[in-house]
Amino acid sequence: MTQAHRILVTQPIHAEVHARLARLGEVDVYPGPGALTRDELAARLRHATALMGFMTDRVDDALLAEAPHLRVVSAALKGYDSYDAAACARRGIHFASVPDLLTAPTAELGIGLAIALGRHVLAGDARVREGRFAGWRPQFYGRGLAGSQVAVIGLGNLGRALCERLRPFGCQLVGVDPVAPPTSGVVRVGLDAALASADFVLIAAPLTPDTIGLIGAAQIAASRPGTLWVNVGRGSVVDEAAMLAGLERGHVGGYAADVFAFEDWSLADRPREIAPALRQCPRTVFTPHLGSAVREVRLAIEHAAAEAIERVLVPG
Known part of the structure; x- marks a missing residue:
């Protein structure tokens, strides 16, 4: 040859x-x-x-x-x-x-991030490692997936894979996607309706001109107080500054992400780093783009x- x-x-x-x-x-x-x-x-x-x-x-x-x-x-x-x-x-x-090969492992990670965020896994881990765990105490009460209302933003391959993995938890699933075909067991609603009632919001949307900044200050303000957000779609779908502001004023219950705006090379105005204040916020769980890292x-x-x-x- x-x-x-x-x-x-x-x-x-x-x-x-x-x-x-x-x-x-x-x-x-x-x-x-x-x-x-x-x-x-x-x-x-x-x-x-x-x-x-x-x-x-x-x-x-x-x-x-x-x-x-x-x-x-x-x-x-x-x-x-x-x-x-x-x-x-x-x-x-x-x-x-x-x-297609990235879909299943990314969906798995999304579920893991939701559980870690809702159940205060990082804070609990720190308590044990710091030598401050003296046995069971009534602390770190969080939110589980079972019985929760979960909004999935984006119902492409990844969004549908998330829904499949959420069903066994007994979640009430609502989905937001103006173009994807119907998804079994998922009630389709508009973005505003989804955010107003969701305990968890899982973002699985691709990066397109229509999804850049889809989740901004207005959407965060319209969400239920204490909502837990998980982003395994693309970083720039979320306005990270607006998410930080929501965390700082206590409206956002927590934010977990495997993807970040600075990674979106196609956008000339992308940030060059994750904001230090967001990295240091205690009500967050972050992973370094591990979606396909199997x-x-x-x-x-x-x-x-x-x-x-x-x-x-x-x-x-």
Whole structure:
């Protein structure tokens, strides 16, 4: 097989996936830490035939113009708003993403975050580790999922997976999504109605022009006092400053998130960090984008991205 291809991979990958790509040609893997800058990415793409990219990358038309040999962009992720798929199509570059493999592990994490937030798991853990636990006491009373009203914002693959996992808890499920098909066991309502009655709000919406800042100051103010919010969709769906303000005045019961606005590379005005005051707020539970961080899942995602490259580069 020809060794003429040059494949750029922008994050470290499993050895077996590297070996699979090496059968197609030279593999240029950026070892990290961190992410390639825009200029570094452009320089490495100049002679590349294929790109396996990750959430840390932004691929737009201007970048593609500097990659004259590029034939395929394979994004090892689900939400590809930071990849200009239309620009790829205009330039005759095949674009692929991995939409389904991330759904189940992300939904699992969403349920875990909801339980951790509602049951004060972090505060209880700290009490034990600090040596201040002297046996059972009437403390850390929180809210469980059983019997709670839960609003799921976004009823795509992730939202439906969350609903499936919430049903055994005996939750009353309401869903908000203007375009998704009906979901069994979920009452469809408008956003205002969902927020007015929910004990938990689980956000599973993708990042689109219509969902940026969907949950802002007005929506938070309209929610039931003490509502517990969980975001496993995209960071910029939530106005983090407004959420912090709601926490500080005591209206928001708690906020858990696996995704943050600073990660949304497609938005030029995105913040460059999580606000320190939000990080330090005690009524929060945060994880560093662990939605798909299951070994078997990440390996499967890399293999799916490699397969998309093979389909383009291997003749016949």
